[in-house]
Amino acid sequence: MSKTVLVTGAGGFIGSHLTERLVHDGHQVRVLTRYNGRDDRGHLDSLSPDLQRSIEFHRGDLKDPEAVRKAVADRAWVFHLGALIAIPYSYQNPLDVVQTNVLGTSHVLDACRASQTLERVVLTSTSEVYGTARTVPIDETHPLCGQSPYAATKIAADALGESYYRSFELPVTILRPFNTFGPRQSARAIIPTIISQALTRPVIKLGSLDPRRDLTYVKDTVSGFVEIIQCDRALGRAVNIGRGEDISIGELVERIASRLGTPIEVETDRERVRPIASEVGRLLAGTGLAKELWGWSPRYSLDEALDETIAWIRDNINRFRVDIYTT
Numbered sequence: 001m002s003k004t005v006l007v008t009g010a011g012g013f014i015g016s017h018l019t020e021r022l023v024h025d026g027h028q029v030r031v032l033t034r035y036n037g038r039d040d041r042g043h044l045d046s047l048s049p050d051l052q053r054s055i056e057f058h059r060g061d062l063k064d065p066e067a068v069r070k071a072v073a074d075r076a077w078v079f080h081l082g083a084l085i086a087i088p089y090s091y092q093n094p095l096d097v098v099q100t101n102v103l104g105t106s107h108v109l110d111a112c113r114a115s116q117t118l119e120r121v122v123l124t125s126t127s128e129v130y131g132t133a134r135t136v137p138i139d140e141t142h143p144l145c146g147q148s149p150y151a152a153t154k155i156a157a158d159a160l161g162e163s164y165y166r167s168f169e170l171p172v173t174i175l176r177p178f179n180t181f182g183p184r185q186s187a188r189a190i191i192p193t194i195i196s197q198a199l200t201r202p203v204i205k206l207g208s209l210d211p212r213r214d215l216t217y218v219k220d221t222v223s224g225f226v227e228i229i230q231c232d233r234a235l236g237r238a239v240n241i242g243r244g245e246d247i248s249i250g251e252l253v254e255r256i257a258s259r260l261g262t263p264i265e266v267e268t269d270r271e272r273v274r275p276i277a278s279e280v281g282r283l284l285a286g287t288g289l290a291k292e293l294w295g296w297s298p299r300y301s302l303d304e305a306l307d308e309t310i311a312w313i314r315d316n317i318n319r320f321r322v323d324i325y326t327t
Helices: 013-024 042-046 049-053 065-072 087-092 094-114 149-168 190-198 218-228 249-260 288-294 302-315
Strands: 004-008 028-033 055-059 077-080 120-124 172-177 203-206 238-241 265-268
Touching: 004 013, 004 065, 013 028, 013 042, 013 049, 013 218, 028 042, 028 065, 049 055, 055 065, 065 094, 077 094, 087 094, 087 149, 094 120, 094 149, 120 149, 149 172, 172 218, 190 203, 190 249, 190 302, 203 249, 218 238, 218 288, 238 288, 249 302
Parallel strands: 004 028, 004 077, 028 055, 077 120, 120 172, 172 238, 203 265
Antiparallel strands: none
């Protein structure tokens, strides 16, 4: 059944894929994108003209409650993905991250609470809220630990969502993806950083090779969003999605080298090494709850997903500034 839908953060990496999926599924999609003087709508500008014409565009800022209220008005489903997500940026400008991620989420929740048409709202969390794994796999009972200002803001946003469910019976659910990757992702993230450098230079620059991550393909993450919003049993809960396998950054370099068919030499760049107490050493998703609640499981293997990502980056290599560190 077609729904009226709002996606915040729709111009971003995951948001653009989710928007594309929702339009293809026949929903009436409105997006909230942040205004800029270039009239740039992020990754939505790369979608087909026909698909773009099917989207209702609203411009505004999550920090503006009136802009958020107008965007939420008359929507049945709200997917809240809008956030400042770069961990290095959160070291440099923590207040900006707090205002966008915490205050912005409170504006979304208040607008949803005031709505007469709302049926469900999904907040986007992150595996970073767990900090370095104390036990693996990490399930939803794992302690939360804000090892970066970014992670702390997402813990706060999740807690707000849970409180609105308990206090006001707002139909909130929280999706907690582990590290998502795929086409359209910037070099802020590790996989496009490795691939874009490997395609253009003989030696690539990285930070620590020891951290281990559970890497989820963006199409699997999007399926998680589409499915959790229809799951009654997920209301009031935070639910992990991930592949349930982890890999070190060093091993990932070797895996990408094998997909490219060429060796990759790595040089350590001290600027890219995070503070020791802030670096999350290991993330490995426990996905039993998602399987129990609505039967979710990833459909893409790591190699299949890497091949699709490599193909997209190769075709769009001019988008990547491999000579600088993207934070």
